Amino acid sequence: MERISAAAHQGAASECLKYSGIKAIIGKSFARIFYRNSINIGLPVIQSEEAAELLTTDASVEINLEEGIIKTQLEEISFPKYPDFVLSLIKHDGLINYIKSNKESKK
Secondary structure, three states, X not given: OOEEOOOOOOHHHHHHHHHOOOOOEEEOEEOHHHXXXXXHOOXXXXXXXXXXXXXXXXXXXXXXXXXXXXXXXOOEEXXXXXXXXXXXXXXXXXXXXXXXXXXXXXX
């Protein structure tokens, strides 16, 4: 994917992708607001020019967000690791669930 930006400021763009069954998005670049909207709903967005050029649209890959590695049948591609806070958002399936979980744990 070259770049997602047009109308991506609408949260619906990220939601449509996530709820259509897409588990992560890999691309060369993303509009900042699309990136943030996606993370806020727990949809990983991985910016990697190398991966975007090597992978096909329907490629089956294994992604290790903690290590910053995309595994294909033939190779491993590294990408910058997410900060711990962003990993927490993704693991909680988004910002709202993250906040709810932290509220409950403080009771």
